[in-house]
Amino acid sequence: xxxxxxxxxxxxxxxxxxxxxxxxxxxxxxxxxxxxxxxxxxxxxxxxxxxxxxxxxxxxxxxxxxxxxxxxxxxxxxxxxxxxxxxxxxxxxxxxxxxxxxxxxxxxxxxxxxxxxxxxxxxxxxxxxxxxxxxxxxxxxxxxxxxxxxxxxxxxxxxxxxxxxxxxxxxxxxxxxxxxxxxxxxxxxxxxxxxxxxxxxxxxxxxxxxxxxxxxxxxxxxxxxxxxxxxxxxxxxxxxxxxxxxxxxxxxxxxxxxxxxxxxxxxxxxxxxxxxxxxxxxxxxxxxxxxxxxxxxxxxxxxxxxxxxxxxxxxxxxxx
Amino acid sequence: xxxxxxxxxxxxxxxxxxxxxxxxxxxxxxxxxxxxxxxxxxxxxxxxxxxxxxxxxxxxxxxxxxxxxxxxxxxxxxxxxxxxxxxxxxxxxxxxxxxxxxxxxxxxxxxxxxxxxxxxxxxxxxxxxxxxxxxxxxxxxxxxxxxxxxxxxxxxxxxxxxxxxxxxxxxxxxxxxxxxxxxxxxxxxxxxxxxxxxxxxxxxxxxxxxxxxxxxxxxxxxxxxxxxxxxxxxxxxxxxxxxxxxxxxxxxxxxxxxxxxxxxxxxxxxxxxxxxxxxxxxxxxxxxxxxxxxxxxxxxxxxxxxxxxxxxxxxxxxxx
Numbered sequence: 001x002x003x004x005x006x007x008x009x010x011x012x013x014x015x016x017x018x019x020x021x022x023x024x025x026x027x028x029x030x031x032x033x034x035x036x037x038x039x040x041x042x043x044x045x046x047x048x049x050x051x052x053x054x055x056x057x058x059x060x061x062x063x064x065x066x067x068x069x070x071x072x073x074x075x076x077x078x079x080x081x082x083x084x085x086x087x088x089x090x091x092x093x094x095x096x097x098x099x100x101x102x103x104x105x106x107x108x109x110x111x112x113x114x115x116x117x118x119x120x121x122x123x124x125x126x127x128x129x130x131x132x133x134x135x136x137x138x139x140x141x142x143x144x145x146x147x148x149x150x151x152x153x154x155x156x157x158x159x160x161x162x163x164x165x166x167x168x169x170x171x172x173x174x175x176x177x178x179x180x181x182x183x184x185x186x187x188x189x190x191x192x193x194x195x196x197x198x199x200x201x202x203x204x205x206x207x208x209x210x211x212x213x214x215x216x217x218x219x220x221x222x223x224x225x226x227x228x229x230x231x232x233x234x235x236x237x238x239x240x241x242x243x244x245x246x247x248x249x250x251x252x253x254x255x256x257x258x259x260x261x262x263x264x265x266x267x268x269x270x271x272x273x274x275x276x277x278x279x280x281x282x283x284x285x286x287x288x289x290x291x292x293x294x295x296x297x298x299x300x301x302x303x304x305x306x307x308x309x310x311x312x313x314x315x316x317x318x319x320x
Numbered sequence: 321x322x323x324x325x326x327x328x329x330x331x332x333x334x335x336x337x338x339x340x341x342x343x344x345x346x347x348x349x350x351x352x353x354x355x356x357x358x359x360x361x362x363x364x365x366x367x368x369x370x371x372x373x374x375x376x377x378x379x380x381x382x383x384x385x386x387x388x389x390x391x392x393x394x395x396x397x398x399x400x401x402x403x404x405x406x407x408x409x410x411x412x413x414x415x416x417x418x419x420x421x422x423x424x425x426x427x428x429x430x431x432x433x434x435x436x437x438x439x440x441x442x443x444x445x446x447x448x449x450x451x452x453x454x455x456x457x458x459x460x461x462x463x464x465x466x467x468x469x470x471x472x473x474x475x476x477x478x479x480x481x482x483x484x485x486x487x488x489x490x491x492x493x494x495x496x497x498x499x500x501x502x503x504x505x506x507x508x509x510x511x512x513x514x515x516x517x518x519x520x521x522x523x524x525x526x527x528x529x530x531x532x533x534x535x536x537x538x539x540x541x542x543x544x545x546x547x548x549x550x551x552x553x554x555x556x557x558x559x560x561x562x563x564x565x566x567x568x569x570x571x572x573x574x575x576x577x578x579x580x581x582x583x584x585x586x587x588x589x590x591x592x593x594x595x596x597x598x599x600x601x602x603x604x605x606x607x608x609x610x611x612x613x614x615x616x617x618x619x620x621x622x623x624x625x626x627x628x629x630x631x632x633x634x635x636x637x638x639x640x
Contacts, residue, residue: 038537039405041467042367044368048362048364049360051358053416053450054416056454059453059454060452082358083359085358086357096372096460132380134379142370142416144370147361152359155358232357
């Protein structure tokens with residue numbers, strides 16, 4: 001370990017970390033004033049979309065499972081996914097970073113490098129933040145996007161007769177977490193999916209081009225999040241399991257640990273795939289998988305026409 | 321204690337707390353889509369200003385010193401002060417709330433009531449948030465303001481010949497903290513100033529009307545924050561102690577504990593007063609106190625023409 005790497009966050013200091021984070025930020029015409037003043041100034045086209053998302057050490061990640069840059073990537077990916085799910089274009093983000101003073105400074109720097117790496121994938125700019133001490137690493141990412149004159153794509157627009165389509169993977173992150181919890185490190189693709197979700201940042205634009213009537217980020221689990229569309233739109237949503245091909249690594253893990261693979265697919269959260277509803281199958285964009293239909297009826301989600309037994313999602317204070 | 325008050329945050333649940341927070345939000349024409357979707361939609365006039373601020377249990381507040389609504393008020397006040405210091409109009413805020421599952425639900429609810437109480441003072445709307453579990457109560461508030469076609473008021477515009485003026489109190493919060501640290505509860509005005517800073521939310525508009533050349537929120541301490549103006553503007557800032565009247569409670573505490581009252585005035589943080597520079601004394605708005613002048617020279621801050629000995633501010637990892 002080099003002398004620099006042995007520094008603690010306490011030795012580096014609040015202003016030292018901020019300087020290290022902001023040192024290599026590129027000029028951005030959408031950010032007339034970047035970090036360094038009381039606030040950043042951001043140029044917005046049309047209405048603004050804002051969302052915030054937190055990851056906490058020991059709750060959302062473990063230092064023995066995730067590298068610091070993975071923690072940073074994941075925090076940003078989860079937050080930006082919410083902008084995408086509103087049909088917004090990512091513009092700028094601020095980060096509230098809290099950590100013990102004895103955290104290695106290199107950890108904090110690598111975490112912020114991961115944030116910037118993930119941010120670059122969607123074109124969102126880091127424009128500011130706050131660094132404080134606290135008992136556990138806590139990273140709260142607030143993201144700002146703009147709508148460029150378009151209306152947002154909400155959860156309440158699904159109508160009976162719409163089809164339900166999915167963009168991205170589901171169940172991979174939950175299966176990866178299960179693998180790690182059992183003390184294993186493979187299948188590697190699942191573990192990687194848990195550590196850094198692979199967010200399809202183009203999904204918002206795709207959904208808009210297909211005239212999506214509703215759109216949501218799948219963070220709690222497919223059924224739980226479709227339930228939010230069902231509730232907001234006042235419709236029943238049915239998922240057809242026949243639409244899915246069970247991915248090999250999910251099948252392998254399910255067989256090895258004796259878990260129904262559908263538990264991962266239907267209730268696993270944190271992959272940050274997107275579920276949208278479209279007025280007809282021919283409006284579903286390329287790359288999206290039709291997985292069900294919107295029906296009239298009491299707000300609910302069914303699987304192959306019937307209620308799904310068992311846990312449907314995740315509540316941060318009810319570990320279900 | 322009523323049955324309801326005996327609930328823990330874990331029993332109330334993430335969605336229960338969110339529902340309780342968002343239940344009584346008023347309709348706001350600037351917020352076309354409030355909480356409940358993947359993000360909130362906010363109508364912005366001109367460029368956007370964004371800033372984020374965190375308070376952590378055991379670092380920024382202690383539960384035996386502050387009531388939950390005071391913690392909420394303080395978190396919002398500190399964050400909104402940054403918007404004011406940019407000359408922005410407060411519009412919307414999001415809150416990332418992290419707490420142990422055994423926190424009383426009433427604590428969380430009262431904290432958010434305090435946030436809304438303080439928010440109403442400046443007209444900022446709570447539009448969303450994230451609730452997660454974590455080892456210590458951590459509240460990260462991100463605030464959004466707009467500039468309505470005006471340029472922001474930055475730190476880099478102070479010019480030799482400008483006067484330096486102050487809006488609000490300095491030293492009260494630090495003195496209040498010292499009182500509490502010694503196990504006392506009075507003078508009450510100082511303790512109150514520590515628990516909930518009294519932010520002059522009109523200061524941004526006042527500063528703009530006076531053509532402020534630079535403006536800053538005093539969160540680290542008067543000398544430390546004037547140092548930020550000096551560095552950004554490439555000027556020397558001098559503070560004249562003769563401009564101040566030492567407030568009685570500060571004098572009383574200083575005498576009682578044997579501390580130079582100027583330590584509080586010049587280096588005490590977290591009152592969230594505002595320091596601005598103006599091109600001439602007759603442009604200084606009503607309610608502002610002229611406390612010094614801007615001079616040519618190496619960026620620095622002097623007191624009565626000479627360097628101030630001792631600590632000048634606060635670094636979250638270097639407790640100076």
